[in-house]
Amino acid sequence: MIKIKDATKNIGKKTVLDHVNLSLEDGKIFGLRGRNGAGKTMLLRAIAGLIRLDSGEIVIDGQEIHKDIDFPKELGLLIENNNVLPNFTLKKNLQILAKIKKVANDDMIDDAIKRVGLDPNDKRKVRQYSLGMKQRAAIAQAIFEKPALILLDEPTNAVDYDGVQEMRVLFEAEKQRGASIILASHNPEDLSILADEIISMSDGRLINEKQ
Numbered sequence: 001m002i003k004i005k006d007a008t009k010n011i012g013k014k015t016v017l018d019h020v021n022l023s024l025e026d027g028k029i030f031g032l033r034g035r036n037g038a039g040k041t042m043l044l045r046a047i048a049g050l051i052r053l054d055s056g057e058i059v060i061d062g063q064e065i066h067k068d069i070d071f072p073k074e075l076g077l078l079i080e081n082n083n084v085l086p087n088f089t090l091k092k093n094l095q096i097l098a099k100i101k102k103v104a105n106d107d108m109i110d111d112a113i114k115r116v117g118l119d120p121n122d123k124r125k126v127r128q129y130s131l132g133m134k135q136r137a138a139i140a141q142a143i144f145e146k147p148a149l150i151l152l153d154e155p156t157n158a159v160d161y162d163g164v165q166e167m168r169v170l171f172e173a174e175k176q177r178g179a180s181i182i183l184a185s186h187n188p189e190d191l192s193i194l195a196d197e198i199i200s201m202s203d204g205r206l207i208n209e210k211q
């Protein structure tokens with residue numbers, strides 16, 4: 001359960017999150033929509049613990065971000081410039097990350113790579129991937145440890161038509177596994193097909209607030 005209470009963040013003179021209040025139950029897909037600059041990425045960053053709020057709080061399963069924990073315990077993240085290391089293979093990337101939390105073994109890593117339609121034995125470095133393949137790699141990185149919470153910022157950008165359908169199946173399967181997903185997207189179809197609930201933002205504020 002994620003509880004966001006009065007979350008407010010200013011950058012310079014601009015209020016990029018403006019008293020955001022939200023309660024998000026577990027095991028659902030929440031679609032986040034809004035125009036460019038509405039604050040979707042900021043909200044995802046705040047939930048991930050990547051920015052500090054000026055006021056308000058974000059509490060995940062009873063633990064407040066930046067007070068009780070630095071970031072959500074079980075988090076899969078795909079935000080903006082995906083941070084898959086370009087000079088390693090995708091498998092090596094995931095193996096490096098797996099050493100930190102020690103959740104995923106090689107079988108889980110291979111499985112995640114196959115699920116995004118890539119080849120675990122591909123010897124190419126990620127920098128040699130196409131744009132859409134890089135995006136698939138970033139999705140693999142977000143899901144390979146079977147996290148409880150998955151934050152996805154425009155995950156199907158640059159992914160080809162068939163890939164978009166495959167990723168939808170994958171996100172739905174992650175939900176069936178029990179994960180909560182917050183998905184920011186400009187693709188109305190992604191949102192209408194996948195989202196159990198839609199959260200709309202404008203100018204850092206929620207429209208149709210759900211509390």
Ligand SMILES: Nc1ncnc2c1ncn2[C@@H]1O[C@H](COP(=O)(O)OP(=O)(O)OP(=O)(O)O)[C@@H](O)[C@H]1O
Binds near residue numbers: 034036037039040042
């Ligand atoms: N590093 C930064 N410094 C200053 N302002 C920023 C920074 N990053 C974002 N902003 C501002 O914060 C506001 C919200 O940006 P955000 O990236 O959350 O929008 P968004 O809804 O994700 O947009 P998009 O659909 O274009 O991805 C915008 O006004 C943006 O200009």
